[in-house]
Amino acid sequence: MHENKEKQERALLVEVDTGKYDVQASLAELYELTRSAGALPFGAMTQKRPSPDSATYVGSGMMKQISDFVKKNELNLLIFDCELSPTQIRNAEQQSGVRVIDRTMLILDIFASRADSRAGKLQVELAQLKYLLPRLGGHGSELSRLGGGIGTRGPGESKLETDRRHIRRRIDSLTRQLHDVELHRSQINRRRKKNGFITAALVGYTNAGKSTLMNALTGAGVAAENMLFCTLDPTTRALRLPGGKTVMLTDTVGLVRRLPHHLVQAFRSTLEQTAQADVILNVCDASSQEAPAHLEVTRKLLADLGCEGHPIIPVLNKCDLIPDIGQIPMIGHAVRVSAKTGEGLNRLLSVMEESLQTSLQKVRLLLPFTESGLEAAIRQKGTVESEEYTENGFMLTASIPPGLSGALSRFMLE
Numbered sequence: 011m012h013e014n015k016e017k018q019e020r021a022l023l024v025e026v027d028t029g030k031y032d033v034q035a036s037l038a039e040l041y042e043l044t045r046s047a048g049a050l051p052f053g054a055m056t057q058k059r060p061s062p063d064s065a066t067y068v069g070s071g072m073m074k075q076i077s078d079f080v081k082k083n084e085l086n087l088l089i090f091d092c093e094l095s096p097t098q099i100r101n102a103e104q105q106s107g108v109r110v111i112d113r114t115m116l117i118l119d120i121f122a123s124r125a126d127s128r129a130g131k132l133q134v135e136l137a138q139l140k141y142l143l144p145r146l147g148g149h150g151s152e153l154s155r156l157g158g159g160i161g162t163r164g165p166g167e168s169k170l171e172t173d174r175r176h177i178r179r180r181i182d183s184l185t186r187q188l189h190d191v192e193l194h195r196s197q198i199n200r201r202r203k204k205n206g207f208i209t210a211a212l213v214g215y216t217n218a219g220k221s222t223l224m225n226a227l228t229g230a231g232v233a234a235e236n237m238l239f240c241t242l243d244p245t246t247r248a249l250r251l252p253g254g255k256t257v258m259l260t261d262t263v264g265l266v267r268r269l270p271h272h273l274v275q276a277f278r279s280t281l282e283q284t285a286q287a288d289v290i291l292n293v294c295d296a297s298s299q300e301a302p303a304h305l306e307v308t309r310k311l312l313a314d315l316g317c318e319g320h321p322i323i324p325v326l327n328k329c330d331l332i333p334d335i336g337q338i339p340m341i342g343h344a345v346r347v348s349a350k351t352g353e354g355l356n357r358l359l360s361v362m363e364e365s366l367q368t369s370l371q372k373v374r375l376l377l378p379f380t381e382s383g384l385e386a387a388i389r390q391k392g393t394v395e396s397e398e399y400t401e402n403g404f405m406l407t408a409s410i411p412p413g414l415s416g417a418l419s420r421f422m423l424e
């Protein structure tokens with residue numbers, strides 16, 4: 011695994027404001043990301059320009075200011091809030107005299123240090139190599155910057171070709187291994203579904219309190235900390251709803267704005283599984299100004315992953331941090347909770363139960379006698395209104411949750 015473990019680095023954050031996104035919010039997030047990666051965010055500089063400079067991203071005058079600031083304050087890292095080209099990295103490093111990384115490398119680095127499971131490690135390494143491959147220029151400081159032992163000095167052209175081939179082979183091998191791991195996971199998932207478990211998932215921005223909520227609801231003992239991307243690997247625990255139904259609740263990887271494309275790709279299967287849950291809890295930090303935006307970004311991502319018809323419950327967490335109830339943002343039918351004090355958790359469970367009930371879809375099915383597992387699943391997760399034996403199987407009229415409709419679609423009548 012490629013990991014950067016050095017003594018604490020002192021970083022200057024660099025932002026170019028082209029008017030395309032909210033610079034203040036993005037910088038605040040970059041600050042937290044830097045801290046979570048173990049570096050000290052010493053300061054930030056922002057430049058307004060219509061578009062980034064092709065040579066150094068910021069303009070040359072700004073680059074001079076940055077270099078002076080770096081020297082004066084003895085900083086040793088520049089973090090640009092964007093994706094840089096190899097040329098921009100090289101130029102900025104030459105002019106500033108310190109190491110330069112971009113937002114994507116920073117996030118990949120955090121993921122690398124957090125990845126714990128086999129799948130997590132494969133996913134992160136794959137994202138790192140895919141990011142690296144097109145950036146292997148002729149100057150070749152990129153390989154050494156990851157300290158991955160693939161190649162450490164500036165390679166000549168033929169060395170570079172060997173590195174490229176090596177990386178492509180590794181990407182192929184990682185993709186294959188990941189495919190196997192995912193296959194295994196989806197089998198477990200399917201078995202859970204067949205066994206009639208209702209599934210629920212916690213999604214939302216990193217640091218929203220998903221793992222804390224998971225622990226409060228199930229006593230799972232998942233690590234929860236004030237740092238970004240604390241959780242990478244999904245954890246599933248049983249949870250009993252007041253009406254007696256058991257739900258399998260999954261805690262999973264958090265999001266940030268402008269999540270690097272390769273990471274979304276690498277974690278796609280994890281996220282897709284989340285989107286297939288019977289009920290989804292979209293958790294946000296109610297004490298953040300950004301709460302409504304975070305809920306919306308998450309909702310969009312879930313829609314992209316194909317969660318139509320699956321109920322999504324917006325959850326405003328950390329309400330204990332807001333002394334005045336009037337200050338808590340009103341967002342649709344969001345449930346207000348505090349995972350820390352336990353406030354609102356009972357109500358959350360009732361809302362989960364209600365939405366599971368109302369999301370049921372009435373269907374008529376002809377189920378072959380061999381599908382007794384599915385029949386059991388229908389009884390546990392939904393309700394059977396009428397049944398009849400026929401020559402070809404059970405004829406059922408039932409209400410089923412969205413999570414079952416995929417498995418049952420081939421047996422539905424009309």
Ligand SMILES: Nc1nc2c(ncn2[C@@H]2O[C@H](COP(=O)(O)OP(=O)(O)OP(=O)(O)O)[C@@H](O)[C@H]2O)c(=O)[nH]1
Pocket residue numbers: 215216217218219220221222223233234235236237238239240241242262263264265327328329330331347348349350351
């Ligand atoms: N005051 C307060 N703090 C909370 C609450 N819930 C979580 N926290 C804190 O928020 C921080 C992040 O909590 P986590 O549960 O790790 O957040 P997460 O959403 O799992 O984060 P990632 O795994 O990084 O995606 C921790 O320091 C928690 O103690 C809450 O209801 N109130």
Ligand SMILES: [Mg+2]
Pocket residue numbers: 220221222233234240241262
């Ligand atoms: Mg977590």
